[in-house]
Amino acid sequence: MKKIVNVFVCKKCGLANSSAECSNCGRILSEADSRELSLEHCLYCDYPPVSSDEVFCRKCGRKLGEGIIKEFLPDQDYFQCVYGPPPVNRLHKCENCGFEWNNCYMIDCEKFCPVCGSEVSVTETDNQARFR
Numbered sequence: 001m002k003k004i005v006n007v008f009v010c011k012k013c014g015l016a017n018s019s020a021e022c023s024n025c026g027r028i029l030s031e032a033d034s035r036e037l038s039l040e041h042c043l044y045c046d047y048p049p050v051s052s053d054e055v056f057c058r059k060c061g062r063k064l065g066e067g068i069i070k071e072f073l074p075d076q077d078y079f080q081c082v083y084g085p086p087p088v089n090r091l092h093k094c095e096n097c098g099f100e101w102n103n104c105y106m107i108d109c110e111k112f113c114p115v116c117g118s119e120v121s122v123t124e125t126d127n128q129a130r131f132r
Contacts, residue, residue, distance in 0.1 A: 007065055008033045016043055016066055023066075043067030047109070050101070054114035058092075061112030061119070089125040094118055 008029040009015070010022040020029045041048045044067040047059035056063055087104045094100070094113035102125070103110060113120050 006034065006036055009035060018063070018066055039064055049114065051114075056112055056114050056117035058110040058112055058114050061117050063117070091123045091125050092120045093123070094120045 007016040007018060008020055008022075010017065010025060010027055010029060011033065012027050013022065013024045015022055015024045017023055017029065020033075021027070022029060039049065042057040042060060042062065042064060044062045045057060045060040047057055049057070049064060054064060085106050087106050088108070089102060089104045090108050092101050092103070092110055094116060096118035097113060097116045099113055099115045108122065111119060111122075
């Protein structure tokens with residue numbers, strides 16, 4: 001899911017900012033530094049948003065559209081393991097705003113609400129005993 005945001009990109013450090021001052025180096029940014037950014041992932045942790053309505057990352061809890069623009073960083077290759085724990089159905093619930101969602105991952109890293117950014121509680125909805 002893509003999300004379109006307007007950001008100011010600091011040419012000195014590559015940080016995307018929602019305001020006209022870089023939060024990293026303090027450089028004042030102009031309209032020439034402004035651009036539309038199509039987000040397919042969080043700029044901090046690379047985790048993909050599920051819908052275009054999400055404001056905060058489900059994995060790291062940071063606001064979507066702010067962070068280091070990946071095109072300024074060297075490419076990173078990620079090793080994908082084919083072995084590991086089996087996928088488990090989990091229910092995530094935000095105690096702050098009540099938003100709920102399910103996922104089924106081997107390792108669950110969604111710890112924050114995509115609506116308000118608060119930490120969430122996670123409940124396994126599978127019977128894990130059959131895999132042990």
